[in-house]
Amino acid sequence: MTVSAATVLSLCAPAASADTVGGVIAWGKQDYGITVPPPNVLSGVSAVSAGSTTVLVLQSGAVFAWGANNWGANVIPADAKSGVGQISSGWGHELALKNGKVIAWGNNWYGQTTLPASVSSGVIAISTSNLHSLALKQGGQVVSWGTRTDVPAAAQSGVTAISAGGDHNLVLKNGGVLAWGNNAYGQATVPAGLSSGVTAISAGFNHSLALKDGRVYAWGRDNYHQTDVPDAALSGVAGIDAGSNHNLAFKTNGDIIAWGSDFVTESEPVTCGPVFAVSAGDNDSFVLKENVNAPC
Structure with a gap:
């Protein structure tokens, strides 16, 4: 097993806009x-979400799935074959958001696909992990189900x-990060300075990421250097995603940044930018690029 320093693949070009579609490029585990x-996913894709095995x-x-x-x-499910706005892949269980309603299917060992009645309408965001899921309702209320159902008053x-x-x-409120749950490695202890101005968050297995003023902040478990933020991720970052033990980010010019565990080359991108979305899974990595065949 090896641990890589940050890998940065550059191409100076504008980042794609939010409504751009492209193709999936992946690397890491072959399972x-x-x-x-x-x-069929080498073009026309607007979002990608990597779960543990799907x-x-x-x-x-x-929605389309493989793995x-x-x-x-x-x-x-038939309901998820049209009109879906968001997706989130977990540990053999999957979520989609359609017209304010959460759709779930797959593994239900821990109630991951047994949806609370409150997520049948008015939902504006979804996020799932190995054994539990979150939904965000209009008005800013968080709902949690699966192995973790607690939601603090804040x-x-x-x-x-x-x-x-x-x-x-992790959640964002008034630009500040709130965290709760398992804190064995400090993953729920938010660093000073992240109480305002934060624009994105991403929770990994035992570590956490936040984006503020184009700079990535990381905290929690560091056994594979997943919280050692590389120099390339200290400015100009547009998007982040935390995987099990590694991270992906992309910069405003579309550059890819990867760091953390590197068991099966998950932190060694096989392509250059510009990319417009990233998703870090369980020892695998995925990006969206407007033209998957564009030379570096």
């Missing part, structure tokens, strides 16, 4: 063919973003 994107993408409002089909994770209103970690959660 279940997860890092071999099917031909990957979801969104194409013109329809392991344990518990029927790859069998997309997260009952005014929340604007959510991220479910291994056994902890």
Whole structure:
């Protein structure tokens, strides 16, 4: 096993806009063919979400999945084949958001797909992890189900973003990070300076990320240097995603940054930018690029 320093692949070009579609490029573990994107996801994809064994993408409002089909994770419900706005892939269980309603399927060992009645309408964001899930309602109320159902009073209103970690959660409220849950490695102890101005959050298995003024902040478990933020991620970052033990980020010019564990090259990108979305899974990595065949 090796631990990589940050890997940065650069191409000086503008980052794609939020409504841009492109193709999936993947690297890392080969289990279940997860890092071999099917031909139909090499274009027309607007979002990608890597779970432990299954990957979801969104194409013109329809969800598509590949990887392991344990518990029927790859069998997309009829409701999720059109009109979907968001996706989130977990540990053999999957979520989609359609017209304010959460759709769930796959593994239900811990109640991950047994949805609370409150998420049947008025939901504006979803996030899932290994054994639990979060939803954000209009008005900023967080709902949690699965192995972790607790939501602190501070997260009952005014929340604007959510991220479910291994056994902890991050949310944004008034630009500040709130965290709760397992804190064995300090992953729920928010560093000073992140009480305002934060624009993005992402919870990994035992570590956490935040984005403020284009700079990545990381805290929690550091056994694979996943919280050692590289110089390239200290400015100009546009998006972040925390995986199990590694992280991905992309810069405003579309550069890819990867750091943390590198068991099976998950921190060694196989392409250069510009990319417009990243998703870090369990020892695998995924990016969206407007033209997957564009030379570096």
